[in-house]
Structure formats: structure tokens, C-alpha cells
Amino acid sequence: MKRVGGTWLVVVVLAMGTAEARAQVPQPSPPLQLSGPRVVATGVDFAVRGGGAASGQGIRIEAQRGARWGRLGAAVADPDGRFRARVRPRRPRRSYTLRAAAADGRVSAPIVVRSRDVTLAAVGDINLGDGPGLVMAQRGLRFPWTGVARALRRSDMAFGNLECAVSTRGSPVPKQFNFRGRPAALGVIARYAGFDVLNLANNHSGDYGAAALLDTVRHVRRLGMAAVGAGGSLASASAPRVVNRLGLKVAFVGFSNILPASFFAGPGRAGTQAATPQAIRRSVRRARRRADVVIATFHWGVERATHEDARQRAFAAAALDAGATAVIGAHPHVLQPIRRDGRRLVAYSLGNFVFSAGSPGTTRTGILRLRLSARGVEGSRLALAVIEGTRPRLLGSG
Numbered sequence: 001m002k003r004v005g006g007t008w009l010v011v012v013v014l015a016m017g018t019a020e021a022r023a024q025v026p027q028p029s030p031p032l033q034l035s036g037p038r039v040v041a042t043g044v045d046f047a048v049r050g051g052g053a054a055s056g057q058g059i060r061i062e063a064q065r066g067a068r069w070g071r072l073g074a075a076v077a078d079p080d081g082r083f084r085a086r087v088r089p090r091r092p093r094r095s096y097t098l099r100a101a102a103a104d105g106r107v108s109a110p111i112v113v114r115s116r117d118v119t120l121a122a123v124g125d126i127n128l129g130d131g132p133g134l135v136m137a138q139r140g141l142r143f144p145w146t147g148v149a150r151a152l153r154r155s156d157m158a159f160g161n162l163e164c165a166v167s168t169r170g171s172p173v174p175k176q177f178n179f180r181g182r183p184a185a186l187g188v189i190a191r192y193a194g195f196d197v198l199n200l201a202n203n204h205s206g207d208y209g210a211a212a213l214l215d216t217v218r219h220v221r222r223l224g225m226a227a228v229g230a231g232g233s234l235a236s237a238s239a240p241r242v243v244n245r246l247g248l249k250v251a252f253v254g255f256s257n258i259l260p261a262s263f264f265a266g267p268g269r270a271g272t273q274a275a276t277p278q279a280i281r282r283s284v285r286r287a288r289r290r291a292d293v294v295i296a297t298f299h300w301g302v303e304r305a306t307h308e309d310a311r312q313r314a315f316a317a318a319a320l321d322a323g324a325t326a327v328i329g330a331h332p333h334v335l336q337p338i339r340r341d342g343r344r345l346v347a348y349s350l351g352n353f354v355f356s357a358g359s360p361g362t363t364r365t366g367i368l369r370l371r372l373s374a375r376g377v378e379g380s381r382l383a384l385a386v387i388e389g390t391r392p393r394l395l396g397s398g
Contacts, residue, residue, distance in 0.1 A: 124355075364384070
């Protein structure tokens, strides 16, 4: 032991010195990481997240502008080194090249977030009873939609005016026409035709009484669609319904100016939201606080009149002044003018769509396609169609 003790002791000292030296060598920091959505709506704020930062470290989110990088957001890392930031683009772009930059000089690999407009397909009156109901009983529930379903599904969201009750309950109220459809036909609207929002503020949703109207609202919602303009009380009927696509929040509100007045909702009474200047301003302003874009839909005007009247213009102006982005109308059963002013639009009537139409004017219809961004309406086009029997058929490519 004595003969080798000195040597052994030297080895131990050297080993301890080597371990201490290793402990003093700075360990490499983990790579900084950044991720975000692949696509966002034009002009909206969006969230990015990342990891690999030091606890409490400040992080800058930078966007590439030519050869330079500019700050678009900031975050502070949590104890695990993760961070999350809200990106607020100064101006809309088709794509954003982003990176995370830490206070210690590290930067993440860049990511690309694309942006595009959100598309809305809007149509006029949809009746699942009367003539269309008879045709569906003979030729199947999908028959009225076979010429347009693919075109509707291509949009990010689809909207129409449901001009009937959908229920097996109730009895017809005293009026000239009463329309009622089958719940199964409504399922085809959601799953095959691809609708996301249906307006119920009209003069036929109450055709079979309050219980049937409430059934209609429940069926629409059960199928994953938003029911606009009707409910179990005025508060429910006037509430905005918000649909989110690619981060763009689009709120819909519905109003009816067509009798019978017994269909209008009250504080404790089921029904539709009546169109008055006060109701329009109140409902649209409420929607504007919750969304980037507001679509106000109206049941109004004179049947078969090819141009809007003074009351339609006044209601549209009230909605736009209160913050609506677009106004979409129905009830005249014919197409009426579509007027665009900058990034706002009014379509006074989109006519019939799935409906028994006999006269030449009432068979002309179409799908209004809107391109929406956080700034408003970026583009619009009416794809014309003709109703053959009860089935709309797009003219041209659609």
C-alpha cells in the first residue's frame, strides 16, 4: 500500500480536478423554438408560441421586412422556458416570416404564416316545405342541392334564410301560406350543402306556433349551425351569433320587418327580432364589440319589387352606421341591387334559392360570394343561377 499510495493519491487529485473543470465549462443553451398557425385570415391578430428560453427571459417576435427584422410582439418566458405572444401585423400581407429573438442573442429558425381572405357564400330564401318538400319526398332529400352543394361547400362559411319552421309539432297559424319542413331535410342543409348560419327572422319561422319555432332553433343548433334572429325571448333573438374562421370573428344578427307582428319576440315571448332603428343599432353595436366583421341580415321589402324601397335603405344605413360590414336581405323573392361602398356592401335581396318559383323573375337567383378580412369586404361576386322547379342550377362555372 505504501509503495503505490502516492501514485494513487495523485490519480485521485487529478480526477477531482478534471471533474471540477468540467463543471465550470458553460453548457450550451437549448435551441430557441417558435411555432404558429399555418394560415390566418387577412389582417387578424394571431398567437405564436415557443420554447427553449431561459426562465423570465424577454423574447421579441420579429417579422422580416426585406433584409431587416422588425419587432411585432414580445413575451416573457415562464419557468420552463416556454413563451406565448400575440402578433399584431401593422398591415395585412399574404405571408409573414417570423422569428423569436432572445435577450442573449439567440434567434429561432424562421417560420412562415400565410394569410388569406375568408370566403362567405350567401343565398336567399330556403323552404323545406311546400313544393320543395314534395319534390324531396319523391326524389330524395339531397335533390334540391345537387346543383349547388359543391359550390357552397367550397366557401369557408355558408349563409341562407330558412323560410319555414322545422318541427313535427304545432298547428298552422291563420295566414295565407304556412311552410314546414322535416328535421331530416335540415340535416342535409348542414352536412351535404355545408351551411353554417341560417337566418330565422322572417314571416314563416313562426308558421306553426312558438313550440315549432323553438324546435327549429334547437334543430339548427343541434346540427352545428348558428340560428340567427329568433329565440325563446327577445334577448335570445337579438343576440349575435359568432363564427370564427382562420381567426376572423364574423358575427351575424337578424331582423324581420314583415308581418305578422305576433311572430315578433318579447322579453318573455319566443319569436323573431323586429326591425326597428333602435333594435338595429343596439344589436349591431353589440355584435361589433364581439367580432371583426358584422353581417346584418334583414327580411324586408316588397314582394317581386326589383329595387329596394326607402325603408330598406333606411334600415341598411342604420346597420352600416352602427358598424355592420355587410347587409344581406331577403323576402322580395326576386334579385335586387347589390351596392358596394369601399369595404362595405348591401345586397338588398338575394331572391329565392330552394323554393317553388314560377315566374321568370322569381326563378333568377345566385350565390353571393364575399371575401372578408379584418378590414371588411375585400371582394364580392354574384354567381348567377336559375331555379328549375325547386332546384337552383348555377349558370356557367359558378
